[in-house]
Amino acid sequence: MFDHPDYDGHEKVLMVEDAASGLKAIIAVHSTALGAAAGGCRLWSYESGVSALGDALRLSRGMSYKNAMANLPMGGGKAVILGPVSADRREAVLEAFGRAVESLDGQYITAEDVGVSVADMKVVSRMTGYVSGLDAAIGKSGGDPSPFTARGVRVGIEAAVKARLGRTDLAGLTVAVQGLGHVGTYLCEELFNLGAKLTVADINPDRVEEVCDRFAATSVSVNDILLQPVDVVAPCALGGAISEDVARRLQASVVAGAANNQLLTPGAGVILGDRGILYAPDYVINAGGIIMVAGEISGNNDEADILAQVDAIGPRLADIFVRAKTENVITNLVADSMAKDKIASAGRAKARHTEAA
Numbered sequence: 001m002f003d004h005p006d007y008d009g010h011e012k013v014l015m016v017e018d019a020a021s022g023l024k025a026i027i028a029v030h031s032t033a034l035g036a037a038a039g040g041c042r043l044w045s046y047e048s049g050v051s052a053l054g055d056a057l058r059l060s061r062g063m064s065y066k067n068a069m070a071n072l073p074m075g076g077g078k079a080v081i082l083g084p085v086s087a088d089r090r091e092a093v094l095e096a097f098g099r100a101v102e103s104l105d106g107q108y109i110t111a112e113d114v115g116v117s118v119a120d121m122k123v124v125s126r127m128t129g130y131v132s133g134l135d136a137a138i139g140k141s142g143g144d145p146s147p148f149t150a151r152g153v154r155v156g157i158e159a160a161v162k163a164r165l166g167r168t169d170l171a172g173l174t175v176a177v178q179g180l181g182h183v184g185t186y187l188c189e190e191l192f193n194l195g196a197k198l199t200v201a202d203i204n205p206d207r208v209e210e211v212c213d214r215f216a217a218t219s220v221s222v223n224d225i226l227l228q229p230v231d232v233v234a235p236c237a238l239g240g241a242i243s244e245d246v247a248r249r250l251q252a253s254v255v256a257g258a259a260n261n262q263l264l265t266p267g268a269g270v271i272l273g274d275r276g277i278l279y280a281p282d283y284v285i286n287a288g289g290i291i292m293v294a295g296e297i298s299g300n301n302d303e304a305d306i307l308a309q310v311d312a313i314g315p316r317l318a319d320i321f322v323r324a325k326t327e328n329v330i331t332n333l334v335a336d337s338m339a340k341d342k343i344a345s346a347g348r349a350k351a352r353h354t355e356a357a
């Protein structure tokens with residue numbers, strides 16, 4: 001594992017095999033320098049154990065960067081359960097996963113991710129308290145993080161269009177939204193309410209119809225959405241939307257959306273930078289959901305405070321854009337280096353504290 005290309009000095013990687021339930025899982029704790037490693041659990045049918053390991057290593061590092069950049073007192077971790085898991089085994093598998101999370105004694109806090117629901121997390125919570133993303137109790141943080149993610153993406157778009165186009169409002173701004181799921185739909189609502197003109201696409205025609213009706217959007221095919229002659233492209237579907245080919249052909253001035261890992265390759269980021277297309281680093285702009293989840297974990301139920309933290313995504317991105325311009329470095333590399341600095345300095349402070357104790 002130490003030679004795996006995605007291994008990045010991860011603090012701990014737990015491989016779990018539970019013969020009784022059939023659970024096979026990997027829990028990767030990238031860093032606890034800033035606090036317990038928080039990140040969701042993905043259930044996916046991987047081609048191989050090595051590709052599952054790669055996913056866990058990459059995603060957990062991404063969570064460290066995301067949490068650090070959102071100034072949250074949390075490190076980064078991620079779990080993957082190797083699928084498929086048949087319906088009759090699902091409960092036993094999730095319970096066994098809960099026991100594995102519990103064995104880490106709070107170093108890792110899980111939540112739902114692709115392939116895992118709130119109901120699944122309730123099963124996991126029978127075995128461990130180190131779970132977030134459960135239903136919100138009345139007056140408490142929790143529940144669907146998507147509206148918070150969408151709000152963060154909207155303030156991020158505002159910061160990006162100000163930096164790139166000198167615009168201070170969204171009236172008449174043209175935005176192409178790829179993916180009209182939880183976040184994409186809330187984002188369309190936010191943008192529509194501020195006067196933006198929307199072009200949208202989704203592989204699910206029902207989602208397209210609803211969004212076009214509610215927000216006066218125009219639909220285009222999923223193959224064309226990223227290449228629209230608009231001000232902003234907002235990828236809100238799956239990761240890897242911006243390939244080098246798409247980066248070369250994009251017509252927008254700004255790429256700013258919710259999807260994780262939007263750049264298919266590092267080269268795609270370089271091409272965007274060379275063409276003067278401003279890219280809002282994904283893990284900075286899409287942190288609204290994790291900010292809400294952090295409130296749930298810490299027991300902060302002050303919604304105004306959580307929204308203020310989400311809104312701080314705007315100035316944070318503005319700072320990244322200024323640094324990128326001044327230092328002549330692409331925005332995603334500026335964000336990576338800021339995140340690494342924060343984690344390294346927290347790690348040094350933690351080591352000093354441990355020595356002193």
Ligand code: NAI
Pocket residue numbers: 145146147149178179180181182183184201202203204207222236237238239258259260286287289290
């Ligand atoms: P979702 O599963 O609710 O929505 C995704 C939508 O994209 C679906 O409607 C799907 O039909 C559509 N889609 C899939 N492939 C497509 C394609 N090729 N072209 C157009 N549409 C396509 O997911 P959700 O929660 O809205 O998340 C969207 C993205 O944002 C994901 O990448 C997710 O990892 C990321 N994200 C979500 C957060 C949240 O709070 N839900 C937080 C941070 C990141």
